[in-house]
Amino acid sequence: MSTKDRPRKPELLAPAGSLEKCRIAFLYGADAVYVGGKEYNLRSYAGNLDSGELAEACYLAHHLDKKLYVTVNAFARELDLETLPRYLQYLQEIRTDAIIVSDPAVLLLAKRWAPEAPLHLSTQANTTNSLSVQFWQNQGICRINLARELTFEEVQEIQKVAAIELEVFVHGAMCIAYSGRCLLSAFMNGRSANRGLCTQPCRWSYSLVEEKRPGEYFPIREDSRGSYIFNSKDLCLLEHLGKLMAIGVHAFKIEGRMKGALYLASVIRTYRQAIDRYWEAPEIFEVDRKWREDLAWVSHRPYTRGLLFSDSAACQGVETATSYVQTHTLAGIVRPAPQSRWETSLSPHNDGEDWTYIEVRSRLLPGMKLHFLGNDGATTIHALGNFQDLSGNPLPVANPNTWIRVHLTFRTFPNEVIRTRR
Numbered sequence: 001m002s003t004k005d006r007p008r009k010p011e012l013l014a015p016a017g018s019l020e021k022c023r024i025a026f027l028y029g030a031d032a033v034y035v036g037g038k039e040y041n042l043r044s045y046a047g048n049l050d051s052g053e054l055a056e057a058c059y060l061a062h063h064l065d066k067k068l069y070v071t072v073n074a075f076a077r078e079l080d081l082e083t084l085p086r087y088l089q090y091l092q093e094i095r096t097d098a099i100i101v102s103d104p105a106v107l108l109l110a111k112r113w114a115p116e117a118p119l120h121l122s123t124q125a126n127t128t129n130s131l132s133v134q135f136w137q138n139q140g141i142c143r144i145n146l147a148r149e150l151t152f153e154e155v156q157e158i159q160k161v162a163a164i165e166l167e168v169f170v171h172g173a174m175c176i177a178y179s180g181r182c183l184l185s186a187f188m189n190g191r192s193a194n195r196g197l198c199t200q201p202c203r204w205s206y207s208l209v210e211e212k213r214p215g216e217y218f219p220i221r222e223d224s225r226g227s228y229i230f231n232s233k234d235l236c237l238l239e240h241l242g243k244l245m246a247i248g249v250h251a252f253k254i255e256g257r258m259k260g261a262l263y264l265a266s267v268i269r270t271y272r273q274a275i276d277r278y279w280e281a282p283e284i285f286e287v288d289r290k291w292r293e294d295l296a297w298v299s300h301r302p303y304t305r306g307l308l309f310s311d312s313a314a315c316q317g318v319e320t321a322t323s324y325v326q327t328h329t330l331a332g333i334v335r336p337a338p339q340s341r342w343e344t345s346l347s348p349h350n351d352g353e354d355w356t357y358i359e360v361r362s363r364l365l366p367g368m369k370l371h372f373l374g375n376d377g378a379t380t381i382h383a384l385g386n387f388q389d390l391s392g393n394p395l396p397v398a399n400p401n402t403w404i405r406v407h408l409t410f411r412t413f414p415n416e417v418i419r420t421r422r
C-alpha cells in the first residue's frame with residue numbers, strides 16, 4: 001500500500017479526571033484527552049475539573065499542540081436546561097476542541113450557544129449503523145464514538161460509507177448494560193451512569209437473600225453458559241489495533257475517567273507505542289512483551305476482546321470472579337522542583353546530578369524497587385537508596401502524601417509515574 005493510499009494515523013484519545021491526570025495523559029502520548037466539568041449540574045464531583053481547571057487543561061493541550069474534549073454527555077433534566085447555555089458558552093470561550101454530547105437537547109443547546117465548538121457524539125447515544133451516522137451528521141455531529149456492541153465487520157461497513165470521523169473504544173471497562181444505559185450505580189450510591197458518574201457496581205460481589213431468611217446469602221453464580229450478568233471483563237484490543245487502523249478508524253479511545261495515574265501512564269504509553277510501531281512498519285508489527293506487562297501490572301479485570309472480535313458466544317466477555325487483578329501499585333509521581341515552572345513542561349527534570357522530587361503515594365522504604373515509567377516506553381528499575389524530606393532531613397520511611405527528594409543517576413520528567421510491587 002503506498003503512503004498516499006494509507007488511512008490516516010488514528011488519534012489516541014485518553015481519559016483524565018483531573019488536571020494532574022491531563023498532564024500525565026499528554027506526557028505519556030495521548031493526542032487528545034477527554035474530561036468532564038464540575039459545573040454542569042452545579043455540583044462538585046470527584047473526577048471532574050472546575051471551570052478554571054478546564055481552561056488550564058485547554059491551555060495545556062494547545063500549548064503542547066494536542067486537543068482537549070469536554071464531555072457533556074449526561075441526559076439532561078429540565079433544571080439542566082437553565083444552566084447548560086452558560087456552561088456551553090464557557091466551553092467555547094476557552095476553545096474546547098470538541099464537546100461530547102449524547103442527549104439531543106444538549107446537542108441543540110450546543111449548536112445555539114457554542115456554535116463554533118465541534119460536536120462529538122458519545123457512545124451513550126448507541127450508534128450502531130451507517131444510517132444513524134448519517135442522521136447525526138445531519139444534526140451537526142462531526143465525530144461519533146460507535147457503540148461498543150458492534151462487531152468488527154459492522155464497524156468496517158460503517159467506516160466505508162461514513163462521511164464523518166468514527167471513534168472506537170480500544171481499552172477499559174465495559175458495561176453489561178447497553179453502554180451506560182443502566183441505573184445500577186444511580187440506585188446504589190446516587191452516581192448515575194447516565195451522567196457519566198458510574199461507580200461500576202455491576203462488578204461488585206452480590207448474593208441473594210430470601211426475605212424470611214435474613215443472613216443467609218446465596219451467591220449469584222452460574223456455569224460457563226450462565227449469567228455472570230453483573231461482571232464484565234475489561235476490553236483490550238491491543239492485538240487488533242492493526243485491523244482497526246487498516247480500515248481507517250479515526251480515533252482510538254481509552255476508557256476510565258475515574259482511573260488513577262498508574263493506569264493512565266501504563267495504558268496510554270502502551271497504546272502510543274503500539275500505534276506508532278504499527279504505523280511505521282505494519283508488515284512486521286507484533287505485540288511487545290513489555291506492553292503486555294504494562295497492561296498486566298495495572299489494576300484490571302481479566303481482559304477480553306469484547307464484542308468487536310468475539311469469535312464465540314457473547315458470554316466470552318463475562319468474568320466469573322469479582323476481584324480485580326492487581327500486582328503493582330502507584331509508588332509516587334515525579335514532581336517539579338519547588339518554585340519551578342516545569343509542571344506543564346515535558347522536558348527532562350534533572351540531568352542526573354540534581355535532586356529528583358517525588359510525591360509519595362505508597363509507603364516507601366530504602367531498598368524498595370521502583371519502576372520509573374519513561375514516556376518513550378522504557379522502564380528504569382531503581383532500588384531506592386537514601387532519601388530526604390524537603391528540608392534535607394534524612395528519612396527512614398516515606399509516607400503517602402508527603403514529598404521526598406532523592407539523587408538519581410538517570411533523567412526523570414515532571415509527572416513521571418513510578419510504580420512498585422504491592
Ligand code: SF4
Pocket residue numbers: 173174175176177179180181182183184185193198199200201202203
Ligand atoms: S454499573 Fe456496570 S453496566 Fe451499569 S453503567 Fe456502570 S459499568 Fe455499565
